[in-house]
Amino acid sequence: MMLGRLARWLRLYGHDTLYGVEDDDEIIRVALREGRIILTRDSGLAERAKKLGAEVFLLSSNSLEGQVKELMASGVEFSELFPASARCPKCNGPIKRVSKEEIREKVPEAVYWKYDEFYVCTKCGQIYWPGRQWREMVKMDRRLRD
Ligand SMILES: [Zn+2]
Structure with missing residues:
Protein backbone atom coordinates (compact mmCIF):
# COMPACT_ATOMS: atom_id res chain seq x y z
CA MET A 1 0.00 0.00 0.00
CA MET A 2 2.63 2.48 1.05
CA LEU A 3 0.21 5.29 1.70
CA GLY A 4 1.76 6.10 5.06
CA ARG A 5 2.79 9.59 4.05
CA LEU A 6 -0.68 10.32 2.74
CA ALA A 7 -2.19 9.02 5.99
CA ARG A 8 0.01 11.35 8.05
CA TRP A 9 -0.85 14.22 5.76
CA LEU A 10 -4.59 13.61 6.07
CA ARG A 11 -4.27 13.55 9.85
CA LEU A 12 -2.52 16.90 9.83
CA TYR A 13 -5.62 18.30 8.14
CA GLY A 14 -7.75 16.85 10.87
CA HIS A 15 -9.08 13.86 8.94
CA ASP A 16 -9.74 10.82 11.08
CA THR A 17 -7.46 8.36 9.29
CA LEU A 18 -6.65 4.75 10.05
CA TYR A 19 -3.48 3.27 8.65
CA GLY A 20 -1.57 0.06 9.06
CA VAL A 21 -4.37 -2.50 8.78
CA GLU A 22 -2.64 -5.03 6.57
CA ASP A 23 -5.20 -7.66 5.78
CA ASP A 24 -7.55 -6.75 2.92
CA ASP A 25 -10.55 -8.46 4.49
CA GLU A 26 -9.94 -6.61 7.72
CA ILE A 27 -9.64 -3.29 5.85
CA ILE A 28 -13.02 -3.89 4.22
CA ARG A 29 -14.62 -5.01 7.49
CA VAL A 30 -13.40 -1.94 9.36
CA ALA A 31 -14.50 0.39 6.55
CA LEU A 32 -18.00 -1.08 6.54
CA ARG A 33 -18.29 -1.16 10.32
CA GLU A 34 -17.06 2.38 10.88
CA GLY A 35 -18.35 3.99 7.70
CA ARG A 36 -14.86 4.79 6.46
CA ILE A 37 -13.67 5.38 2.92
CA ILE A 38 -10.90 3.07 1.76
CA LEU A 39 -7.99 4.82 0.05
CA THR A 40 -5.89 2.46 -1.96
CA ARG A 41 -3.73 2.10 -5.04
CA ASP A 42 -4.61 -1.57 -5.28
CA SER A 43 -7.31 -2.02 -7.91
CA GLY A 44 -7.97 -5.59 -6.79
CA LEU A 45 -8.76 -4.45 -3.26
CA ALA A 46 -10.83 -1.56 -4.63
CA GLU A 47 -12.96 -3.88 -6.71
CA ARG A 48 -13.56 -6.37 -3.92
CA ALA A 49 -14.39 -3.62 -1.44
CA LYS A 50 -16.88 -2.04 -3.84
CA LYS A 51 -18.59 -5.38 -4.40
CA LEU A 52 -19.05 -5.70 -0.66
CA GLY A 53 -20.57 -2.25 -0.45
CA ALA A 54 -17.66 -0.26 0.94
CA GLU A 55 -16.82 3.20 -0.28
CA VAL A 56 -13.48 3.23 -2.09
CA PHE A 57 -11.22 5.83 -3.59
CA LEU A 58 -8.71 4.35 -5.99
CA LEU A 59 -5.62 6.51 -6.17
CA SER A 60 -3.39 6.37 -9.21
CA SER A 61 -0.50 8.65 -8.33
CA ASN A 62 2.46 7.28 -6.42
CA SER A 63 3.63 10.64 -5.11
CA LEU A 64 2.20 12.31 -2.04
CA GLU A 65 1.55 15.54 -3.92
CA GLY A 66 -0.20 13.70 -6.71
CA GLN A 67 -2.35 11.76 -4.26
CA VAL A 68 -3.36 14.87 -2.37
CA LYS A 69 -4.28 16.54 -5.65
CA GLU A 70 -6.43 13.56 -6.63
CA LEU A 71 -8.28 13.80 -3.33
CA MET A 72 -8.67 17.57 -3.63
CA ALA A 73 -10.06 17.17 -7.13
CA SER A 74 -12.66 14.73 -5.83
CA GLY A 75 -13.84 17.15 -3.18
CA VAL A 76 -11.98 15.97 -0.08
CA GLU A 77 -11.60 19.02 2.08
CA PHE A 78 -8.17 20.30 2.94
CA SER A 79 -8.89 23.30 5.08
ZN1 LIG B 1 -0.40 10.51 18.96
Missing part, protein backbone atom coordinates in the same frame (compact mmCIF):
# COMPACT_ATOMS: atom_id res chain seq x y z
CA GLU A 80 -5.96 25.46 6.02
CA LEU A 81 -3.23 23.67 7.94
CA PHE A 82 -3.78 24.61 11.54
CA PRO A 83 -2.08 22.75 14.35
CA ALA A 84 -4.96 22.90 16.82
CA SER A 85 -7.32 21.11 14.45
CA ALA A 86 -4.79 18.50 13.36
CA ARG A 87 -4.69 14.90 14.44
CA CYS A 88 -1.48 13.27 15.55
CA PRO A 89 0.36 12.10 12.42
CA LYS A 90 1.71 9.15 14.40
CA CYS A 91 -1.43 7.73 15.99
CA ASN A 92 -4.48 9.69 14.74
CA GLY A 93 -5.22 10.99 18.24
CA PRO A 94 -6.62 14.49 18.79
CA ILE A 95 -4.06 17.20 19.48
CA LYS A 96 -4.48 20.00 21.99
CA ARG A 97 -2.50 23.10 22.75
CA VAL A 98 -0.54 23.11 25.99
CA SER A 99 1.30 25.79 27.89
CA LYS A 100 5.07 26.06 27.75
CA GLU A 101 5.33 25.10 31.40
CA GLU A 102 3.56 21.81 30.82
CA ILE A 103 6.18 20.58 28.40
CA ARG A 104 9.24 22.21 29.92
CA GLU A 105 10.79 18.95 31.11
CA LYS A 106 9.80 17.05 28.01
CA VAL A 107 11.43 18.94 25.16
CA PRO A 108 15.05 19.90 24.51
CA GLU A 109 16.12 23.09 26.26
CA ALA A 110 16.78 24.90 22.96
CA VAL A 111 13.31 24.07 21.69
CA TYR A 112 11.74 25.29 24.89
CA TRP A 113 13.38 28.69 24.54
CA LYS A 114 12.93 29.05 20.82
CA TYR A 115 9.21 28.31 20.51
CA ASP A 116 6.10 29.60 22.26
CA GLU A 117 3.54 27.29 20.76
CA PHE A 118 3.28 23.66 21.83
CA TYR A 119 0.79 20.89 21.22
CA VAL A 120 0.46 17.47 22.68
CA CYS A 121 -1.29 14.37 21.34
CA THR A 122 -3.96 13.40 23.85
CA LYS A 123 -3.55 9.75 22.93
CA CYS A 124 0.18 8.99 22.60
CA GLY A 125 1.65 12.05 24.32
CA GLN A 126 3.83 13.11 21.42
CA ILE A 127 4.73 16.80 21.67
CA TYR A 128 4.66 19.06 18.61
CA TRP A 129 5.86 22.56 17.93
CA PRO A 130 5.92 24.57 14.70
CA GLY A 131 9.54 23.85 13.82
CA ARG A 132 11.29 23.17 10.56
CA GLN A 133 9.12 20.19 9.63
CA TRP A 134 5.96 22.17 10.14
CA ARG A 135 7.25 24.97 7.94
CA GLU A 136 8.04 22.42 5.22
CA MET A 137 4.47 21.18 5.35
CA VAL A 138 3.06 24.67 5.15
CA LYS A 139 5.20 25.22 2.06
CA MET A 140 3.88 22.09 0.43
CA ASP A 141 0.35 23.09 1.38
CA ARG A 142 0.77 26.36 -0.51
CA ARG A 143 2.26 24.58 -3.51
CA LEU A 144 -0.70 22.23 -3.70
CA ARG A 145 -3.17 25.09 -3.70
CA ASP A 146 -1.57 26.90 -6.61
Whole structure:
Protein backbone atom coordinates (compact mmCIF):
# COMPACT_ATOMS: atom_id res chain seq x y z
CA MET A 1 0.00 0.00 0.00
CA MET A 2 2.63 2.48 1.05
CA LEU A 3 0.21 5.29 1.70
CA GLY A 4 1.76 6.10 5.06
CA ARG A 5 2.79 9.59 4.05
CA LEU A 6 -0.68 10.32 2.74
CA ALA A 7 -2.19 9.02 5.99
CA ARG A 8 0.01 11.35 8.05
CA TRP A 9 -0.85 14.22 5.76
CA LEU A 10 -4.59 13.61 6.07
CA ARG A 11 -4.27 13.55 9.85
CA LEU A 12 -2.52 16.90 9.83
CA TYR A 13 -5.62 18.30 8.14
CA GLY A 14 -7.75 16.85 10.87
CA HIS A 15 -9.08 13.86 8.94
CA ASP A 16 -9.74 10.82 11.08
CA THR A 17 -7.46 8.36 9.29
CA LEU A 18 -6.65 4.75 10.05
CA TYR A 19 -3.48 3.27 8.65
CA GLY A 20 -1.57 0.06 9.06
CA VAL A 21 -4.37 -2.50 8.78
CA GLU A 22 -2.64 -5.03 6.57
CA ASP A 23 -5.20 -7.66 5.78
CA ASP A 24 -7.55 -6.75 2.92
CA ASP A 25 -10.55 -8.46 4.49
CA GLU A 26 -9.94 -6.61 7.72
CA ILE A 27 -9.64 -3.29 5.85
CA ILE A 28 -13.02 -3.89 4.22
CA ARG A 29 -14.62 -5.01 7.49
CA VAL A 30 -13.40 -1.94 9.36
CA ALA A 31 -14.50 0.39 6.55
CA LEU A 32 -18.00 -1.08 6.54
CA ARG A 33 -18.29 -1.16 10.32
CA GLU A 34 -17.06 2.38 10.88
CA GLY A 35 -18.35 3.99 7.70
CA ARG A 36 -14.86 4.79 6.46
CA ILE A 37 -13.67 5.38 2.92
CA ILE A 38 -10.90 3.07 1.76
CA LEU A 39 -7.99 4.82 0.05
CA THR A 40 -5.89 2.46 -1.96
CA ARG A 41 -3.73 2.10 -5.04
CA ASP A 42 -4.61 -1.57 -5.28
CA SER A 43 -7.31 -2.02 -7.91
CA GLY A 44 -7.97 -5.59 -6.79
CA LEU A 45 -8.76 -4.45 -3.26
CA ALA A 46 -10.83 -1.56 -4.63
CA GLU A 47 -12.96 -3.88 -6.71
CA ARG A 48 -13.56 -6.37 -3.92
CA ALA A 49 -14.39 -3.62 -1.44
CA LYS A 50 -16.88 -2.04 -3.84
CA LYS A 51 -18.59 -5.38 -4.40
CA LEU A 52 -19.05 -5.70 -0.66
CA GLY A 53 -20.57 -2.25 -0.45
CA ALA A 54 -17.66 -0.26 0.94
CA GLU A 55 -16.82 3.20 -0.28
CA VAL A 56 -13.48 3.23 -2.09
CA PHE A 57 -11.22 5.83 -3.59
CA LEU A 58 -8.71 4.35 -5.99
CA LEU A 59 -5.62 6.51 -6.17
CA SER A 60 -3.39 6.37 -9.21
CA SER A 61 -0.50 8.65 -8.33
CA ASN A 62 2.46 7.28 -6.42
CA SER A 63 3.63 10.64 -5.11
CA LEU A 64 2.20 12.31 -2.04
CA GLU A 65 1.55 15.54 -3.92
CA GLY A 66 -0.20 13.70 -6.71
CA GLN A 67 -2.35 11.76 -4.26
CA VAL A 68 -3.36 14.87 -2.37
CA LYS A 69 -4.28 16.54 -5.65
CA GLU A 70 -6.43 13.56 -6.63
CA LEU A 71 -8.28 13.80 -3.33
CA MET A 72 -8.67 17.57 -3.63
CA ALA A 73 -10.06 17.17 -7.13
CA SER A 74 -12.66 14.73 -5.83
CA GLY A 75 -13.84 17.15 -3.18
CA VAL A 76 -11.98 15.97 -0.08
CA GLU A 77 -11.60 19.02 2.08
CA PHE A 78 -8.17 20.30 2.94
CA SER A 79 -8.89 23.30 5.08
CA GLU A 80 -5.96 25.46 6.02
CA LEU A 81 -3.23 23.67 7.94
CA PHE A 82 -3.78 24.61 11.54
CA PRO A 83 -2.08 22.75 14.35
CA ALA A 84 -4.96 22.90 16.82
CA SER A 85 -7.32 21.11 14.45
CA ALA A 86 -4.79 18.50 13.36
CA ARG A 87 -4.69 14.90 14.44
CA CYS A 88 -1.48 13.27 15.55
CA PRO A 89 0.36 12.10 12.42
CA LYS A 90 1.71 9.15 14.40
CA CYS A 91 -1.43 7.73 15.99
CA ASN A 92 -4.48 9.69 14.74
CA GLY A 93 -5.22 10.99 18.24
CA PRO A 94 -6.62 14.49 18.79
CA ILE A 95 -4.06 17.20 19.48
CA LYS A 96 -4.48 20.00 21.99
CA ARG A 97 -2.50 23.10 22.75
CA VAL A 98 -0.54 23.11 25.99
CA SER A 99 1.30 25.79 27.89
CA LYS A 100 5.07 26.06 27.75
CA GLU A 101 5.33 25.10 31.40
CA GLU A 102 3.56 21.81 30.82
CA ILE A 103 6.18 20.58 28.40
CA ARG A 104 9.24 22.21 29.92
CA GLU A 105 10.79 18.95 31.11
CA LYS A 106 9.80 17.05 28.01
CA VAL A 107 11.43 18.94 25.16
CA PRO A 108 15.05 19.90 24.51
CA GLU A 109 16.12 23.09 26.26
CA ALA A 110 16.78 24.90 22.96
CA VAL A 111 13.31 24.07 21.69
CA TYR A 112 11.74 25.29 24.89
CA TRP A 113 13.38 28.69 24.54
CA LYS A 114 12.93 29.05 20.82
CA TYR A 115 9.21 28.31 20.51
CA ASP A 116 6.10 29.60 22.26
CA GLU A 117 3.54 27.29 20.76
CA PHE A 118 3.28 23.66 21.83
CA TYR A 119 0.79 20.89 21.22
CA VAL A 120 0.46 17.47 22.68
CA CYS A 121 -1.29 14.37 21.34
CA THR A 122 -3.96 13.40 23.85
CA LYS A 123 -3.55 9.75 22.93
CA CYS A 124 0.18 8.99 22.60
CA GLY A 125 1.65 12.05 24.32
CA GLN A 126 3.83 13.11 21.42
CA ILE A 127 4.73 16.80 21.67
CA TYR A 128 4.66 19.06 18.61
CA TRP A 129 5.86 22.56 17.93
CA PRO A 130 5.92 24.57 14.70
CA GLY A 131 9.54 23.85 13.82
CA ARG A 132 11.29 23.17 10.56
CA GLN A 133 9.12 20.19 9.63
CA TRP A 134 5.96 22.17 10.14
CA ARG A 135 7.25 24.97 7.94
CA GLU A 136 8.04 22.42 5.22
CA MET A 137 4.47 21.18 5.35
CA VAL A 138 3.06 24.67 5.15
CA LYS A 139 5.20 25.22 2.06
CA MET A 140 3.88 22.09 0.43
CA ASP A 141 0.35 23.09 1.38
CA ARG A 142 0.77 26.36 -0.51
CA ARG A 143 2.26 24.58 -3.51
CA LEU A 144 -0.70 22.23 -3.70
CA ARG A 145 -3.17 25.09 -3.70
CA ASP A 146 -1.57 26.90 -6.61
ZN1 LIG B 1 -0.40 10.51 18.96
